[in-house]
Amino acid sequence: MKKLLVACLFFALPVFAQSNSQWTLDSSTLTYHITHPLHQVAGTSHAARGKGICHDGQCDFLIAAPVKSFDSGDSNRDLHMIQVTRGAEFPIVTVRFHLPESATNAPxxxxxxxxxxxxxxxHYRNITFQQTIQGAEHHIKGTIPAIVSDFKITPPSFFTVPIKNEMPIDVDLTWHSS
Known part of the structure; x- marks a missing residue:
């Protein structure tokens, strides 16, 4: 009986040893771009944090960044952006996505x-990112084709002319898996 128990544990050990793979966001650069007929603005944040958990072949990821962490180089414009986007009421921007675990190793x-x-x-469908893998480090780059009206934001205006509706977001992230 003791040998049977040891044999069962020996064969079951690999099943119990399989843990969920986890991902941590090590560094981030998120840059939004807005365009007005008189100028273009880019606001950048390096403050995003993120986690990912893979289980049963499916991975779930969450990235979050404080709205106030985006810097356009003009503090008045940044304060106005926080006001227009209701950043005091909704201080965090989050991104959620799911991937098959096999996709975490694709270019x-x-x-x-x-x-x-x-x-x-x-909701944005079929957004493509490029991935470079070095060991456990995964470098992800791409652009999210966001638009202002998707978030029901009244477009800010300059000299009574509103910004364009397009607000692409450049994404540059470094993740590591464990």
Whole structure:
């Protein structure tokens, strides 16, 4: 009986030893771009944090960044951006997405994103990112084709002319798996 128990534990050990793989966001650069007929603005944040958990072949990721962490180089413009996007009421922008675990090792990743910003959730389908892998480090780059109206934000204006609706977000992330 003792040998049978030891044999069962020996064969079951690999099943119990399989743990969920986990991902941690090590560094981030998120840059939004807005365009007005008189000028273009880019606001950048390096404050995003993120986690990912893979289980049964499916990975779930969450990235979050404080709205106030985006810097356009003009503190008045940044304060106005926080006001327009209701950053005091909704201080965090989040991005959620799911991937098959096999996609975490592909050079190109295509996924659906759910972005919560300014109290609204926008869904973006089949967004493509490029991935470079070095050991446990995964470097992801791409652009999210966000638009202002998806978040029900009244476009800010300059000299009574509003910004364009397009607000692409450049993404540059470094993740590591464990």
């Amino acid at each position: 190109t990743i295509s996924c659906d994103l759910d972005i919560q910003f300014a109290g609204q959730t926008a």
